[in-house]
Amino acid sequence: MAPDMSAIPQPSTRPARGLRRASRGVAGFVLTTAVTFLGLLAITFFIGRVVPIDPALAVVGDRATQEQYEAARVALGLDRPLFVQFLVYVGDVMTGDLGQSITTNRPVAEDLARVFPATLEMATLGILAGVLIGVPVGVWAAVRQGTWIDQVIRIFALMGYSVPAFWLGLVGLALFYAGLGWVAGPGRIDIFYDGLVEPVTGLLLVDSLIAGDFTVFGNAVSHIVLPATILAFFSLAYIARMTRSFMLDQLGSEHVTTARVKGLPEWKVIWVHAFRPIRVPLVTVIGLSYAQLLEGSVMIETVFSWPGIGNYLTTALLNADMNAVLGATLVVGVVFVAINRLSDVAYRLLDPRAKR
Amino acid sequence: ETPPGVLVVAQNIDDIVAIDPAQAYEFTSGELVTNLYDRLVQYDAEDTTVLAPGLATEWTADEEAKTLTFTLRDGVTFHSGNDFTAADVVGSLSRVIELNLTPAFILTQLGWTPENVGEMVVDNGDGTVTIAWDGDFSSAFVLNVLAARPASIVDMETVMANEVDGDMGNAWLNANAAGTGPFSLQTYRPNELVRLAANEDYFKEGPMLDGIILQHVPESATQQLLLEQGDVDIARNLTPDQIAGLGEGTKVETYPQAAVHFLSFNQKNEELTDPALWEAARYLVDYQGMTDSFLAGQMEIHQAFWPNGFPGSYDETPFTYDPERAQQILDEAGIELPITVELDVINAAPFTDMAQALQASFAEAGINFEILPGTGAQVITKYRERTHEGMLLYWGPDFMDPHSNAKAFAYNSDNSDDAYAATTTWRNAWAVPEEMNQEVRDALAESDPEARLEMYMDLQQQVQEESPIVIMFQASYQVAMDEDVEGYVNGATSDFVFYRLVTKE
């Protein structure tokens, strides 16, 4: 009597349709990503022109003559119509040329290859620690809702978000570097070791491992520990709080009751049944924090003399160094879009309901 | 701890744009140029107030023919190993003129143009070079010009070998150095680090150390920590309050600077054109209060445009904080009060503090400042466009001659909008009285040094008495360093920072 589903003629178009869908998906993905970048560039570009700072002045300085100033404007292409400037820029970017920075006098691409890995290294460690601690702590707080553990976690997490970063940074330095001597001071590496390993990835930790130089590695670790911890604290606060809130919604739901009825051990109830459904929003939250860290925490980078992208971008911006700003924005943008697209993919993998 | 034999300096170096002497104009790049290059004549580490032989051992002036002939030093080699020759002198100087980047104006004053520079700087073929100028200048002035940064001598052979697209090696020189100076450039990573190595063959004394590292530390509190920890030997950007709190094992040296700090009013704004207002303003600055508190050690009261300690300075300080007097002056002139004036200021210590102190003291006479903080570039943009109202800024001479500042504070022959001049007068739209313009020209041409200085002092007095520019302070520079550091030399401008004689221990 069993109804035989296989008896129903399956639409033969299925595999073809799947393929078509996939290819349409890829095309759509490429298209939207391209449009996003173009939009990003356009907005950044035009913002660069409304900023009340004259880029030519950054080149020639305040003592230049009118003639030198004009020459600099022409050299920067500022005499051309805005739209033309933009097209030229986009054309250059297409060919992989991000132009020359006017504040460092070097190719922007070269600058970025130097500063971005510094930030990437720190942000990645930061978010890793933030997630590894923040998520369990948030879950724990939710499970113990209303108890003192919950309150302590909440307040502690909050601190991470409200304490000014540079305050934590300086106090951290004063305490752990100057006071206790547990960690190394500002900068990515001690002067002694500077330039000892050949940059391959630009990530000092990775490079030193590739070179097999563990002294350099150890030194780099002791430099990165403190700033990364502070970043971690910062993202942890947010991640833990959001986790707690999402978890609370889940813990009251019927399917968690079902899991309990099954007699599952508590960890399974929590991690498999309550936690799994919140992974989608959580991925968003984590993606957002990671991207935020990758944008470079200017304050942390300043306090720790960290030659990262946040500082680079800000300095460039303050000098109307538009090529540098655009280049850095592009890199940050690529990272953001990549993270967002990845989290979109993650949605589909993690939550069957999000399939469309 | 810092490595022995290497001096580690914590410094904010993010102002560097270019390190090619033909382009460099920022503070930190000035220091680098000084330590990497030499000029024919230069103010040197031994005494930064005396014009000393550099790459020229001696020189003779011919005031009539308006020429100077320099005998070049023998046996000097560039860091590359190339020999220093007269061709390098000719090449380096004409290179600046041809590139015509910002600092070129210092040399073009001498009447040099890309067309005529070949005739103005001549290699005599006998180890001497003759340099001519076009204009009514004394040879003293010309020597000062030739001691300035853009007149640094570069290794033309190396530089031209690295030429790209006819840039005369400009791009290459912005990442490398090719000089004869006491140090060679080992590493330069913008906003991160500069590493200098000693030039063992330097023709003068020193360097005493193997190398110098300038570490970019933007945050002054971090600099303080590093210094106290002994991880740097010198901290260059501490605030007076931090310096006051420094602990054991460190010392502080104070160096008077040539920069003067002033408050000026844009004359394009009708409300600000009354001389009575200018005068009242001079009584509304709490000179003493500021220098005794947050400016302590950082600035001294000075009310004329040429700084104290340099020949020709005018050191009278007739004005003190006296709000009643100011009130009275304003009342007598019948100026309608209160007025509100936007005050542009660079958003950094101590400028914002100064602005707030001015705001408080001016308010007592009904002049209300609305402070508009901004980045340096932002403030300059506005200043250049003459769209500001009040401006709190400073001025450092381009070269160590009183004319450098006289031109900036007492000369403005064409106040029209399209006659841009990078002077304080034009940018504040102050049409200087013609007699004063003339006096500036005369002083420049005066060949009797004594009389010349007299004329500059007179000019200073005039500007002090009646101009929309209220000169308040002269900067001094405090550098904190490890006790063991000796021989650090810091002259009146950043061009005069020398690491050549520094020792540790």
Added chain:
Amino acid sequence: MSAGPRPAPRSGLRDWLLAEAPSSRRQAALGSAYRTWSQLLRNPLAVAGGLIVLGLVLVAAFAPWIAPDTPYGQSLSERLMPPSAEHWMGTDELGRDILSRVIWGARITLMIVVLVAVISAPLGLLVGAVAGYAGGWVDKVLMGITDIFLSMPKLILALAFVAALGPGIENAVIAIAITSWPAYARIARAETLTFAQAEFIQAVRLSGAGHMRIVTRHVIPLCLSSTIIRVTLDMAGIILTAAGLGFLGLGAQPPLPEWGAMISRGRTFILDQWWVATMPGFAIILVSLGFCLLGDGLRDALDPKGRT
């Protein structure tokens, strides 16, 4: 979380509010509000948060009467004094009383907080909910825009808006608000995706409701709780970002006693004169703590499931 039957004094009003069968929508709404309220009151942390926020409002309202001094009164001879009986929070680099500045600064802080909450949260919610609900190309376009704004460094965006609107703390805050919506949008979208196809949404569609109505009345309320949390969490960051804009001359202008600007100026003193940066820092932490706790409490109280 009530424990046992409480012999509460049964006032007529209370009974009316809690009537099991309210006779009008208004009574029900008031009753619901009262329930939310008393739910809040039962949560000690939320009460603490509420008190802090209330304190902020009161301090802001009565600043002229509370502050011992004006926020601008300089006294160069009394600069950088540590906290004492005379100056509870010490004095700053111009000898101004930090306590007074912190008190006056409450006004600015309050404005920042309110403006951001009013502008960015609704905007982000709307965009995110529409994108998640509509799906398809609407989603792509909206999320594309969101991504653009999201991936643009905040400072750049804010700078542009301020350039357009003119400098000043109000505009700076508006700019920040405009730049911070994308994060809310992303979160709202992620949440919306999980219930966009639910039957209760379909039921409303069946009633002929337009998309806008569904989004605003049915989708957004479900995203509210995480938005409330995020917004309250962001408060401190926003105050500090405002200070960052101030650095460009686009935010608070000296001598305005804006907390973020005060901290930022106090930075150089942090090792020797810790109170200059720390006191306004405490204020920020306290206020953001207040908002966060209140936010948490509100989230719980607004959630009908948590309510009895």
Added chain:
Amino acid sequence: MSELLTIRDLRVSFPTHQGRVEVVKGLDLSLGRERLGIVGESGSGKSMTGRAILRLIRPPGRVTAAEMTFDGQDLMALPERRMRALRGARISMILQDPKFSLNPVMTIGRQIAEALDAHERPSRGERRTRVRQMLERVRIADPDRVARMYPHEVSGGMGQRVMIAMMLIPRPALLIADEPTSALDVSVQAEVLELIDELVRDEGMGLILISHDLALVSRFCDRIMVMAGGEVVESCAAADLRHASHPYTRGLIEAVPRMDETRDWLPVLDRAARAGT
């Protein structure tokens, strides 16, 4: 008859602004290895009773009982860890709303397998076959496909059967089934009940069947309890349901439509006379 479950004076209450309100008011029950049906109108506390037995009522809800023993163990005093070992393996409950009660992001197969894993350690192959078998036994066609589906992709009846499969797979000693077949068509319903009945017969499982379907309960159960407003208003052997005396029970019986229905209107209870829905 060995008592499997004994309950005396079970009370479940929730706080409201009017103070605590009891939704189960002093329920007594004793169950052997038999089939007990609980019927009653909506909101009468049937589900709450079931949940209370499994200690699934979360604060602020509160459960008290003078006695609640299962197989000699005092359920009220059992530590949570022991209670967990009991749940699923010894006492299981089919929750009322299957789609709502299934984990939305886990495939059905995994959810069922998990119930098995919680109490046994089957090999991978064994697990697969048993899940498959179980799905087949609850009359799911194409069990392999369904096992790979997510709850939102299955129909209401399929969800319900999945739930049943999940709760039966560890072979509990006591099954509380809260409206297990309300969404099933009669033919499947009969077969699923047959399956449950098999377990009762062969393995001595106790069953509490919560339902509003009087016919079903009377046909399928040994004893019947009728609840209203949190109280048991009538308790009798299933066979005696037709003799039920309580007017409420009679009302319920009258209200059942028949296959050969001729009445124009079905008689209904006078709701106004009774509070407590």
Added chain:
Amino acid sequence: MIELRNVAIAYDGHRVVEGASFAVPEGGSFALVGESGSGKSTVLKAIAGLAPEREGTILVDGAPVPPRPTLESARLMQMVFQDPYASLHPRRTVDAALSEPLAIHGLKDRDARVERALRDVGLDRRFRFRYPHQLSGGQRQRVAIARALMLEPRVMLLDEPTSALDVSVQAEILNLLKRLRAERGLTYLMVTHNLPVVGFLCERMAVMQGGRIVEEAPTAALRTGDFATEYARHLHGATGADLMGPDLLEPESVDTAPMETEK
């Protein structure tokens, strides 16, 4: 009133209903019974305009149904969903849920209408301002029915409207549905697995199996068991006319003892 011609419906390209055709006359009452998972709910959703991938013709009131619900289609037909838990918004009160359609259609006199609707489905006013989680399953379903009735549609699509209800409420709802139909000439398309309910409320029925309609018959066939297909007969048999209603109500006729169990 409702007419389906050769309708096929798919989810993600996977067909679950194929070649469905039937017609319901105006004022008629039609039941869709059959196997669980056979696509009954899906057919209903398609008629309501909520199933995205469909082929074939669906006419309601002579016009094809719009691809998505519109204001007009809302007044024409309403649906009651199968799952009472999922079909109410967790953060809106009963009152809000019921007034929502009125607000959308700009109808006046909302208070009275809401109260009447609640009364019609047998809920007293205490429930008006409750949230769904404060209701039991049956109470929720009644709210869902009330919501569908708010717009006084002419066609009601009922997806197992009473499966979550206890018999007395079921009786009330059935009476209500019957009364409404009589009073307003409503057309019903109802999915149920409860054959007696079909018998009580409907004139015709279609039996579905595996995504296809295998038989269409008048409900009179229920009394006789006179079905063409084996599946329908099986369905009928499983309900067991002899086991059901009569034995409860007429004690004398009972001869089936409860099943044997070991005690």
